Amino acid sequence: MFEDVSAAFNQVWTPPLRAVLFKTVGLTLALLALAWLGIEYGVAHWVVFERPWLNTLMSWLLGVGLFLLFAYLLAPISLITAGLFLDEAAEAVERSLPPDGAVGRPISTWTSAVVAARFGLVSLGVNVAALALLLVPGVNIAAFFAANAYLMSREYFELAAMRFRGVDEAHALRRANALTIFLYGLPIAAVLTVPVLNLTTPVFGVALMTRLHRRLSSAPPP
Numbered sequence: 001m002f003e004d005v006s007a008a009f010n011q012v013w014t015p016p017l018r019a020v021l022f023k024t025v026g027l028t029l030a031l032l033a034l035a036w037l038g039i040e041y042g043v044a045h046w047v048v049f050e051r052p053w054l055n056t057l058m059s060w061l062l063g064v065g066l067f068l069l070f071a072y073l074l075a076p077i078s079l080i081t082a083g084l085f086l087d088e089a090a091e092a093v094e095r096s097l098p099p100d101g102a103v104g105r106p107i108s109t110w111t112s113a114v115v116a117a118r119f120g121l122v123s124l125g126v127n128v129a130a131l132a133l134l135l136v137p138g139v140n141i142a143a144f145f146a147a148n149a150y151l152m153s154r155e156y157f158e159l160a161a162m163r164f165r166g167v168d169e170a171h172a173l174r175r176a177n178a179l180t181i182f183l184y185g186l187p188i189a190a191v192l193t194v195p196v197l198n199l200t201t202p203v204f205g206v207a208l209m210t211r212l213h214r215r216l217s218s219a220p221p222p
Contacts, residue, residue: 001183004184004211005184005187005208008208008211009204011093011207016088016092017089017207020085020086020088020089020092020203021199021200021203023085024199024202025199027081028081028199031077082203083117083118083202086202086206087159089202089206089207090104090160090163090206090210091103091104091106091163093210097211105163106163107159111162118155122151122152122155125151144189144193145189145190146189148185148188148192149182149183149185149188149189150185152185152189152205153181153182153184153188153209154174154181154185155205156188156202156208156209157174157181157209158170158171159206160206161213164213164217173213173216180212181209187208188201188205191204
């Protein structure tokens with residue numbers, strides 16, 4: 001496991017995966033910038049006070065509030081946008097793996113969109129739960145790690161598996177190896193907690209789970 005984690009993390013910075021990372025971060029920042037401009041324009045256009053100093057104060061508070069909000073949303077939104085490029089990342093990882101660098105079937109545009117939406121819902125659910133659990137000392141950190149390890153590992157593993165298997169077969173393989181997949185999800189959850197580095201979570205996650213899928217596929221049946 002530690003060998004796979006180290007190899008996957010190092011591969012994030014290689015040219016093929018770095019390109020996916022740049023596209024993910026670039027699209028994320030572009031979407032947030034458009035949202036920021038739209039909100040600022042809407043507020044400035046529709047909410048106007050008679051006293052100039054109130055308008056200045058509102059503009060300042062809005063800017064600070066949007067900065068804090070978008071800083072918090074940066075990682076979750078990157079998980080959504082990454083869903084559009086993870087098939088490309090998985091193929092690059094597959095080509096680098098022994099014994100023969102076998103490459104799976106490309107996932108359709110529709111499936112990629114569904115994957116992106118699912119990542120978004122998973123990320124939103126985990127982050128909302130994490131905020132709620134901040135009120136429960138001693139439970140929040142453990143729950144956040146466990147939830148992220150389970151949900152993220154499940155999504156990334158099934159993405160890797162569906163490039164070689166049908167949906168039902170991918171689900172069955174995940175259920176048969178649930179504990180191993182969960183343990184592999186712990187490093188993904190750890191990366192997700194580190195500011196800035198958490199932007200690499202999607203690429204790291206798919207690189208790690210692609211390796212795990214190849215390892216499980218080459219293992220002899222019990």
